[in-house]
Amino acid sequence: MRWVPWVHFACSCFLQNVFVYETVLVEFFVPWCGHCQQLAPEYETAATKLKGTVSLAKVDCTVNSETCGRFGVNGYPTLKIFHNGEDFAAYDGPRSADGIVSFMKKQAGPSSIPLHNERDLDAFINNLEASVVGEFTLSITMAEFLKASSAMRDSHRFAHTADLSLGLKHGVESETVVLFRPPRLNSKFEDSVVKSDEFVSTTSLRQFIRDNVFGLCPHLTAENMRGRDLLVAYYDVDYLRNIKGTNYWRNRVMKVVTQFQSQGLSYAVANRAEFHDELEEEFGLGPSDGGELPLITIRNREGNKYSMQEEFTRDRKSLGRFLEDYFAGKLKRQVKSEAAPENNDGPVKVVVADNFEEMVNNPYKDMLLEFYAPWCGHCKGLEPKYTELGEQLSADANIVIAKMDATANDVPPTYDVQGFPTIFFVPTGQKDQPRKYSGGSEVNDFLNYLKEETTRPLVLGTAREDL
Numbered sequence: 001m002r003w004v005p006w007v008h009f010a011c012s013c014f015l016q017n018v019f020v021y022e023t024v025l026v027e028f029f030v031p032w033c034g035h036c037q038q039l040a041p042e043y044e045t046a047a048t049k050l051k052g053t054v055s056l057a058k059v060d061c062t063v064n065s066e067t068c069g070r071f072g073v074n075g076y077p078t079l080k081i082f083h084n085g086e087d088f089a090a091y092d093g094p095r096s097a098d099g100i101v102s103f104m105k106k107q108a109g110p111s112s113i114p115l116h117n118e119r120d121l122d123a124f125i126n127n128l129e130a131s132v133v134g135e136f137t138l139s140i141t142m143a144e145f146l147k148a149s150s151a152m153r154d155s156h157r158f159a160h161t162a163d164l165s166l167g168l169k170h171g172v173e174s175e176t177v178v179l180f181r182p183p184r185l186n187s188k189f190e191d192s193v194v195k196s197d198e199f200v201s202t203t204s205l206r207q208f209i210r211d212n213v214f215g216l217c218p219h220l221t222a223e224n225m226r227g228r229d230l231l232v233a234y235y236d237v238d239y240l241r242n243i244k245g246t247n248y249w250r251n252r253v254m255k256v257v258t259q260f261q262s263q264g265l266s267y268a269v270a271n272r273a274e275f276h277d278e279l280e281e282e283f284g285l286g287p288s289d290g291g292e293l294p295l296i297t298i299r300n301r302e303g304n305k306y307s308m309q310e311e312f313t314r315d316r317k318s319l320g321r322f323l324e325d326y327f328a329g330k331l332k333r334q335v336k337s338e339a340a341p342e343n344n345d346g347p348v349k350v351v352v353a354d355n356f357e358e359m360v361n362n363p364y365k366d367m368l369l370e371f372y373a374p375w376c377g378h379c380k381g382l383e384p385k386y387t388e389l390g391e392q393l394s395a396d397a398n399i400v401i402a403k404m405d406a407t408a409n410d411v412p413p414t415y416d417v418q419g420f421p422t423i424f425f426v427p428t429g430q431k432d433q434p435r436k437y438s439g440g441s442e443v444n445d446f447l448n449y450l451k452e453e454t455t456r457p458l459v460l461g462t463a464r465e466d467l
Contacts, residue, residue: 023055025054025100027043027059029058031062046098050104078090111150121159121161131179137175138175141199142162144200147202152205156213176195176199179193179212184239184247185218187250230299231298233296234269235295249294283305283307284334336410347387347389348403356409366454370382371406385441392447394461398428399458
């Protein structure tokens with residue numbers, strides 16, 4: 001095991017070394033792993049920033065396989081949090097340096113900080129993140145709150161007090177849990193302090209925080225707010241150097257979206273530079289689009305994308321029209337697609353996002369569809385075999401062998417593509433239920449699979465009519 005970047009230990013003493021430190025983040029890696037190599041500089045930077053607070057360590061599983069096996073490591077990199085020598089939890093936080101630092105700082109020390117006076121409270125809630133404070137006089141209730149804070153310490157900040165007078169200036173007059181949204185996000189359009197109606201367990205506290213922590217229009221970063229139907233206003237968001245200018249546009253967004261709160265869409269503001277790649281690659285929006293005005297996009301959980309074509313005017317009417325059209329189903333979905341090939345007569349048909357519905361969802365033909373990346377070595381190795389498969393089945397009018405560049409075209413959410421190549425069999429009559437192929441990569445492997453899965457018997461040979 002190598003403790004980075006300042007201390008080195010031998011891995012033969014793994015447990016003894018881990019036990020020395022109250023909180024340790026350990027990365028189990030192998031040198032040849034691309035994801036490990038990508039994480040390495042972020043991990044080293046985080047280790048430097050956390051020095052003296054939380055220890056970070058690395059274990060090379062190519063030379064310490066017994067240690068890695070003992071902790072159930074079967075993929076790389078695997079990150080685990082250890083408390084006082086015990087395997088406490090898998091690390092499922094961000095993989096960026098700042099994300100690791102923020103996540104692991106919450107793992108150090110007590111899960112909830114005791115507050116003794118008003119000065120302690122003010123210092124605690126004056127933070128860039130939301131703050132959760134439990135105010136209880138009953139020891140049983142306080143114990144339950146501390147248990148809940150321990151379970152959620154990786155995602156939220158907690159403090160507690162038995163002095164109910166501390167909350168009086170915030171309108172808190174009885175035992176309760178209080179959520180303080182970050183001061184920089186205070187707005188006349190929503191309450192900055194939210195009180196829980198009831199606290200009885202970790203489950204109820206988790207639900208209370210989930211329902212209220214983001215507020216109406218939070219600050220979106222690369223580490224939060226994913227997995228929901230979301231409208232984002234992208235501009236020069238900077239809560240360190242320009243809080244007033246940042247909130248100028250945020251307030252204009254909030255004034256409009258308060259009219260649409262009950263319709264299932266979430267809202268956020270984000271720094272345009274931080275999401276430059278996403279805006280360009282996913283929405284086709286470059287550095288000059290919109291000038292200094294916010295760019296507005298919507299992405300829902302189904303993967304559908306929309307961008308506002310009008311400028312975000314200071315009177316906000318363009319945003320209101322955009323939302324009205326979205327909820328009325330009048331907006332045209334934005335799709336990233338290559339141009340469909342003019343000649344698509346090869347043994348392997350080319351699918352792009354624009355012709356996906358026409359080709360893949362053809363109700364009369366089965367399809368074997370490969371999602372690939374041009375730079376993928378495994379995809380390049382598969383190409384001649386996949387082409388031969390297409391040639392052998394070119395006389396069969398009931399099946400299509402096809403491929404799609406998943407880096408240049410939007411992949412429908414029905415298809416879970418996490419790596420390359422990923423291949424699906426799409427049967428006739430069940431186009432909404434593609435089946436992931438997990439067999440071998442030889443031509444006979446594909447043929448044997450298709451003989452079992454196709455709707456009609458396979459026909460081998462060439463001389464096939466064009467689609």
